[in-house]
Amino acid sequence: MFYQVVIPAAGQGKRMKAGKNKQFIELCDQPVIVHTLKVFERDEWCEGIILVINEAEREQFNEIVKRYSIKKVISMVSGGTERQHSVYNGLKKIQNSDIVLIHDGARPFITVEKIHELVQAAKEHGAAVIAVPVKDTIKRVFDGYVHETVERSSLWAVQTPQAFHVSLVLEAHERASLEGYIGTDDASLVERIGKQVRIIEGDYRNIKLTTPDDLLFAQAILSNWTSC
Ligand SMILES: Nc1ccn([C@@H]2O[C@H](COP(=O)(O)OP(=O)(O)OP(=O)(O)O)[C@@H](O)[C@H]2O)c(=O)n1
Numbered sequence: 001m002f003y004q005v006v007i008p009a010a011g012q013g014k015r016m017k018a019g020k021n022k023q024f025i026e027l028c029d030q031p032v033i034v035h036t037l038k039v040f041e042r043d044e045w046c047e048g049i050i051l052v053i054n055e056a057e058r059e060q061f062n063e064i065v066k067r068y069s070i071k072k073v074i075s076m077v078s079g080g081t082e083r084q085h086s087v088y089n090g091l092k093k094i095q096n097s098d099i100v101l102i103h104d105g106a107r108p109f110i111t112v113e114k115i116h117e118l119v120q121a122a123k124e125h126g127a128a129v130i131a132v133p134v135k136d137t138i139k140r141v142f143d144g145y146v147h148e149t150v151e152r153s154s155l156w157a158v159q160t161p162q163a164f165h166v167s168l169v170l171e172a173h174e175r176a177s178l179e180g181y182i183g184t185d186d187a188s189l190v191e192r193i194g195k196q197v198r199i200i201e202g203d204y205r206n207i208k209l210t211t212p213d214d215l216l217f218a219q220a221i222l223s224n225w226t227s228c
């Protein structure tokens with residue numbers, strides 16, 4: 001069961017307010033993106049990493065890939081204005097692989113075990129995502145007032161990796177691009193062309209580093225996992 005992975009890392013990290021791309025923030029003396037890349041580097045099922053970057057940061061990413069000996073990076077492509085555009089640019093570089101994973105560079109705590117569960121599900125179902133049941137009560141709000149409380153038992157918070165048959169996710173991105181549709185994840189593009197997406201229950205620690213407080217959680221997760 002082999003796959004290639006597209007890792008979008010071309011964002012600006014505006015919500016992190018770090019004054020730089022959050023992929024370069026150091027956790028335990030290693031940039032966030034290195035923690036993420038190392039998971040796929042050591043996964044025997046991973047046949048290649050397509051890293052999507054901001055062209056202005058190419059030199060920094062080249063230096064990181066060299067310094068940390070990330071040998072599975074087979075392509076480093078320019079991102080776009082939206083995450084979806086970045087992912088699509090990466091997907092176009094996939095070669096000789098039936099299954100592709102798409103994983104945020106800002107999610108360094110994914111595990112090989114969960115990746116393998118996801119790949120097997122994508123092989124069988126065509127599309128699969130990692131998700132966790134929502135723990136909070138979710139309300140729809142307009143103009144500062146509650147409009148409705150969403151029934152929680154069927155709500156899941158979807159993460160990445162998201163895994164697909166390459167042909168399916170390429171078709172979904174092509175259709176979204178033609179129709180000018182922008183989704184917040186790749187599975188939504190597959191859903192909108194009528195395909196079912198399988199849920200694989202993930203781990204609440206597979207957080208996306210988005211705002212400054214997420215770095216506190218990240219430090220706690222790393223301290224629990226390593227001697228850092
Ligand atoms: N145009 C974009 C936007 C996002 N991403 C990547 O997609 C992942 C998830 O996006 P997000 O967490 O929103 O990152 P940013 O866009 O950098 O954050 P912000 O919205 O706060 O600027 C990140 O690894 C980010 O680098 C990307 O490759 N290209």
Ligand SMILES: C[C@](O)(CO)[C@H](O)COP(=O)(O)O
Nearest residue numbers: 083104158159160184185208
């Ligand atoms: C793809 C994603 O990580 C799934 O939860 C999320 O939608 C990315 O959102 P962002 O605003 O682009 O970080």
